[in-house]
Amino acid sequence: MNDILLLKLGEIVLKGLNRKGFEQKLMGNIRRRLVPIGKFKVTCMQSTVYVEALEEGVDLDAAFEAVQKIFGVVKISRAAACEKDKDAIARLAIDYLRQDMLRAKSFKVESKRSDKSFPMTSIQLSQYVGGELAEAYPNCKVDVHEPELIVNLEIRDLAAYVHAQPVNGAGGMPVGSNGVAVTLLSGGIDSPVSTYMIAKRGVRLIPVHFFSFPYTSQQAKEKVIELAKLLTAWCGKMTLEVVPFTHIQEEIRDKCPEEYFTLIMRRFMMRIAERIALSNGARAIVTGENLGQVASQTMEAMASTQAVLKLPVLQPLIGMDKEEIVQMSRRIGTFDTSILPYEDCCTVFTPRHPRTRPTVAEVEKAESTLDVDALVAEALQGIERVTLDLEET
Numbered sequence: 418m419n420d421i422l423l424l425k426l427g428e429i430v431l432k433g434l435n436r437k438g439f440e441q442k443l444m445g446n447i448r449r450r451l452v453p454i455g456k457f458k459v460t461c462m463q464s465t466v467y468v469e470a471l472e473e474g475v476d477l478d479a480a481f482e483a484v485q486k487i488f489g490v491v492k493i494s495r496a497a498a499c500e501k502d503k504d505a506i507a508r509l510a511i512d513y514l515r516q517d518m519l520r521a522k523s524f525k526v527e528s529k530r531s532d533k534s535f536p537m538t539s540i541q542l543s544q545y546v547g548g549e550l551a552e553a554y555p556n557c558k559v560d561v562h563e564p565e566l567i568v569n570l571e572i573r574d575l576a577a578y579v580h581a582q583p584v585n586g587a588g589g590m591p592v593g594s595n596g597v598a599v600t601l602l603s604g605g606i607d608s609p610v611s612t613y614m615i616a617k618r619g620v621r622l623i624p625v626h627f628f629s630f631p632y633t634s635q636q637a638k639e640k641v642i643e644l645a646k647l648l649t650a651w652c653g654k655m656t657l658e659v660v661p662f663t664h665i666q667e668e669i670r671d672k673c674p675e676e677y678f679t680l681i682m683r684r685f686m687m688r689i690a691e692r693i694a695l696s697n698g699a700r701a702i703v704t705g706e707n708l709g710q711v712a713s714q715t716m717e718a719m720a721s722t723q724a725v726l727k728l729p730v731l732q733p734l735i736g737m738d739k740e741e742i743v744q745m746s747r748r749i750g751t752f753d754t755s756i757l758p759y760e761d762c763c764t765v766f767t768p769r770h771p772r773t774r775p776t777v778a779e780v781e782k783a784e785s786t787l788d789v790d791a792l793v794a795e796a797l798q799g800i801e802r803v804t805l806d807l808e809e810t
């Protein structure tokens with residue numbers, strides 16, 4: 418019999434009537450995530466998802482790693498299976514939990530029976546297997562109040578399962594259970610983290626990147642594609658929209674006062690992002706903005722960029738310290754790519770003395786020399802789409 422994975426569902430169990438829909442979404446996400454790894458059976462019972470390999474030689478470690486990045490799962494454990502017989506279960510527990518039992522000072526056994534025809538009650542089974550474990554590992558004492566290690570037994574339809582401490586899952590809600598948003602993805606440290614955070618709340622994301630070739634290089638674009646690809650481990654399959662931004666930036670440079678360059682540029686980003694959102698059923702725009710981090714991230718500057726929008730802007734990093742963002746970016750696996758030294762369109766034509774406390778009227782006046790609608794339409798026309806999916810492992 419094969420090892421299986423047990424995944425405990427998170428917040429979705431609180432959702433009452435919606436629960437079924439949430440579970441379905443999550444199971445779909447798990448199944449898709451496992452496709453590159455092998456054939457698995459994925460079933461759900463009582464807020465636990467069971468993942469079972471359907472063929473020999475499937476890499477369950479790879480599956481374990483993959484499901485750690487699926488939002489909506491709070492705990493994951495790997496369990497070994499045996500026949501539904503108390504001595505077989507005790508033998509398996511002694512064998513399978515050897516490392517845990519040698520390390521821990523105290524333990525207790527907890528049993529669950531979904532097969533009610535099993536001849537012992539849960540308590541009897543726990544006592545029996547607990548006794549056998551205590552005998553096999555005399556240095557690890559039974560402690561039912563504050564055990565260091567909890568040994569879990571489950572009697573299910575086809576087999577009995579043994580597992581120890583679960584590891585934490587990704588938490589959050591299943592991607593796709595909470596609508597769609599556009600996320601502005603630069604090549605920096607911040608925006609991959611903001612994308613991750615909104616995906617964690619169950620939102621499916623459409624990444625948008627503004628590209629100013631030749632002011633920004635082909636490598637800068639490749640870097641953003643790589644970041645989006647890394648994010649698919651958390652966000653699922655995504656289509657990156659690469660928007661040509663060169664003409665807009667040149668127009669701004671040639672026709673607007675320098676101190677407003679960045680603000681006007683950001684207003685264009687927002688307008689274009691909103692158009693992409695509306696044509697894809699997305700309901701918000703996500704950015705990696707962080708209060709006070711740069712001149713365009715004061716409250717006044719953000720008011721002037723958001724004034725062109727009807728959709729809400731979600732800024733999950735707004736109150737974080739840079740160090741916290743960096744830590745998170747390391748943890749989610751985007752940091753090393755983010756720090757590759759290619760420039761972003763925000764760093765070309767940067768004003769020497771940017772306005773930090775603009776009024777909306779002032780910025781509107783500064784951009785009044787531009788044909789905004791025509792420039793937006795032209796950029797939308799030139800979008801290049803790159804679809805990113807998980808790779809075979």
Ligand code: ATP
Nearest residue numbers: 601602603605606607608625626627704705706763
């Ligand atoms: P990041 O580290 O994410 O680049 P940042 O601190 O450098 O952020 P800005 O460059 O001012 O800040 O950008 C603020 C936000 O605007 C970014 O987090 C991102 O969401 C968006 N953004 C900036 N440049 C681009 C771009 N070229 N394409 C898409 N979005 C962008």
Ligand code: MG
Nearest residue numbers: 603605761763
């Ligand atoms: Mg940036």
